[in-house]
Amino acid sequence: MPILEAEGVTRYFGGLAAVSQVDFGVDRGEVVGLIGPNGAGKTTLFNLISGALAPREGAIRFNGQNITGLKPHSICKMGLARTFQSVKIFANMSVLDNVLLGSMFGISNSVPPADAAREATGLLEFVGLSAVRAVPAKDLTLVNQKRVEVARALATKPELLLLDELMAGLNPTEVAEAMELVTRIRDKGITIFMIEHVMKAIMSVCDRIMVLHHGKKIAEGTPQEVATSKTVVEVYLGE
């Protein structure tokens, strides 16, 4: 049974179909990539999954349960966490407090404070931020702020993690580190669904890739299949 399933998901902004009749499934343990040109509807699809927006039509199921139209906090508590394309950190809170919030309000509602602190500290180590735990999150570099978001999302103990352009704006070294981080998250047994523009990263990290264009799913398959698909090449490079 897939961990995440969508059927005919549609959302309009005014007259524009941002996401239109999209069906897909993500299997447990997979790393699935979501690509497409700017404005293809990738982030909108993530917003529909995480509950930031409600779809106009269609259904989304997580672990077999219908989550269509649920509030973001309920979806998070079911074990589905996300990061944001434009980083949304708690700027004036310390790095540790950012992550601590995830441990305290994630899938378990009653974590003893000491356990939450231990978990958060462990996750900061996992993403490599132990040295800056007491620093206000706004004082970090972009790459470290993205790591804070990942650690905060992981702190909620998700089964599925949505990563929205984790690697955008990073230099080549940082991209390599981020790819390694994604692999380590998968090794923890967490399923990953990621939007990415950095092709090198997506080709080597993902098991499967979905392509969106003008809100529609136009291709799906292994990285090789997608890279050689005629439709995909046409969408990206023109006919």
Add this chain to the structure above:
Amino acid sequence: MTAARFELRKVWVPALLLIILLLLVALPYGRPGYTVVLVYTILMYIVLTMSWVLFSAPTGYLSLAPAAFFGVGIYTSATLSMKLPLPVVICIGGLASSCLALLVGALTLRLRGIYFAFFTFGLVELMKHFVLWYELKFTGTRGRFLIPVDNNTIYYVMLTILVALLLTTYFIRRSKYGLALQSIGEDEEAAAHTGVNVTLLKVITFAISAVFTGAAGAIWAIRLTYIDPYIAFDINNSFMPVLMATFGGMGQLYGPILGATVFSYLREILITRFPYYYMLLIGTILLVAILYLPNGLVGLIQRWHKRAPGGQHANT
């Protein structure tokens, strides 16, 4: 060394608070009535300011509703104080205000930024005119009289409300909900996606803060002895907490308390010494404070503290 200082803080902060509390409890004995009235007026402003701070400081939602909650407390007292014992009246005043806050919060806390401020401002006017209409239509009077109670009773009730409020604030701040409220102020969407039920938390905190404003209104009504809708729903009671908290500085918990104390004391002194220039002087003080003390009195204290030898610590 830092650890030693930290341990020391753990001892002397509660000790200092206990001494202040004891002094406040002992204050009315052998003091002139004027002092008692002055101090409970200051306590009343601290209650208004701190209950505003409880919700608005961490979440960043600028509420101008305190006057509405205060007025509901006043009217509860005006209608019930002759029928029920005082503590019951105070409690009902607090509960009635928090019911209004629950209702208003559930309707409006999806509004953000300036719209929420506008709505809460409108709420005060709405309540004022609703009560005025009701009184004229059904009771045929404009105002109401209350039976006065001695100053010491008012003083101790106000002190009790304040202590309860400060304890509530302390425990909320220390709990995970304190962290969640702060995260709402930083980025509400991210907080929601981290598992925080933002709407519920906002509405409940708003209602908790209204309990204390309403209770303060209920006892204040008895001090006023005559009330009408214009006195009860005075919009100044919405702006004062904002001014006092800003004046004190919201970076630390003691900031708004200090701000409310200094500001309401200043007001009292200026009003008695310079009745004609009072508004002008208050305005000047506020302008100077905003220009030169962007972080309020707390900022000033922290600057002094840093300059003092040994006071400076690197924070990285």
